[in-house]
Amino acid sequence: MDLLNTLVEKGLRRELPTREEALAVLATSDDELLDVVAAAGKVRRQWFGRRVKLNYLVNLKSGLCPEDCSYCSQRLGSKAEILKYTWLKPDEASQAAAAGVAGGAKRVCLVASGRGPTDRDVERVGKTIEAIKEQNEGVEVCACLGLLSDGQAERLREAGADAYNHNLNTSEATYGDITKTHTYADRVDTVQKAHAAGLSACSGLIAGMGETDEDLVDVVYALRELDSDSVPVNFLIPFEGTPLAKEWNLTPQRCLRILAMVRFVCPDVEVRIAGGREVHLRSMQPLALNIANSIFLGDYLTSEGQAARPTWT
Numbered sequence: 001m002d003l004l005n006t007l008v009e010k011g012l013r014r015e016l017p018t019r020e021e022a023l024a025v026l027a028t029s030d031d032e033l034l035d036v037v038a039a040a041g042k043v044r045r046q047w048f049g050r051r052v053k054l055n056y057l058v059n060l061k062s063g064l065c066p067e068d069c070s071y072c073s074q075r076l077g078s079k080a081e082i083l084k085y086t087w088l089k090p091d092e093a094s095q096a097a098a099a100g101v102a103g104g105a106k107r108v109c110l111v112a113s114g115r116g117p118t119d120r121d122v123e124r125v126g127k128t129i130e131a132i133k134e135q136n137e138g139v140e141v142c143a144c145l146g147l148l149s150d151g152q153a154e155r156l157r158e159a160g161a162d163a164y165n166h167n168l169n170t171s172e173a174t175y176g177d178i179t180k181t182h183t184y185a186d187r188v189d190t191v192q193k194a195h196a197a198g199l200s201a202c203s204g205l206i207a208g209m210g211e212t213d214e215d216l217v218d219v220v221y222a223l224r225e226l227d228s229d230s231v232p233v234n235f236l237i238p239f240e241g242t243p244l245a246k247e248w249n250l251t252p253q254r255c256l257r258i259l260a261m262v263r264f265v266c267p268d269v270e271v272r273i274a275g276g277r278e279v280h281l282r283s284m285q286p287l288a289l290n291i292a293n294s295i296f297l298g299d300y301l302t303s304e305g306q307a308a309r310p311t312w313t
Ligand code: SF4
Pocket: 065, 066, 067, 068, 069, 072, 073, 074, 075, 076, 112, 113, 114, 115, 146
């Protein structure tokens, strides 16, 4: 297929495909799917070999959020039955992180619900980062605390954070449909603040919220433009009690096409399969690792994932 040859050649050169080429990946047929995976796999192996990076989430603070992101079980007014708790203590978070590191995680992601941290929260997370780094040699720490105010990214960097995660989630054109309490521009601003402070920027998307192919291509181009070092690709888990509870519209094949499109647009970037991989990719998860080079171990913020089972050598 000419399209796939072109995409592989561009991916190996880190050249941006055209929007039409990216859209064409999403429009491929099921008969072409294994060729799409193989082509994306060539690009993946050029930049990352065969390695899979493992990441582990520690939910520092759960639920009780004043924001209204319609995909989120922790949103204002959510009826989803989830755990709700306020900040874990540094030692508790460090113990949780150690479980992930023992399972093979290279990066620990510290997540807190909420619009964004207060300066006191940043100080608290700084102590948590110090505790984790002291007790787990060589581990990378990524903070994910919401929208950042001036100076907070710098303070997290000083405390030892390596990265900051803040997802764009969907295209600028549809952002207002999924959240009313903050804007797409607010999100871009936080990713830029993290970058400017010397933190590795981690920013990704959520597929399956009713978006069009154009929306998906738009958000992935925006992520490349922002120079995100890692791109988590979430597949919506439609939680009961949230406005998107009925949005079950992804198939494993669609998820593979989305991952392939992300790989072609962001060839040398860590593409991470994030929330929803178990329920949406199902038995095609191993195929997806031909495209993505990074996954989460264990549980997500408010849903269960797969535990690490170190049966391989
Ligand atoms: S995504 Fe974050 S900011 Fe939005 S409702 Fe959920 S916890 Fe709050």
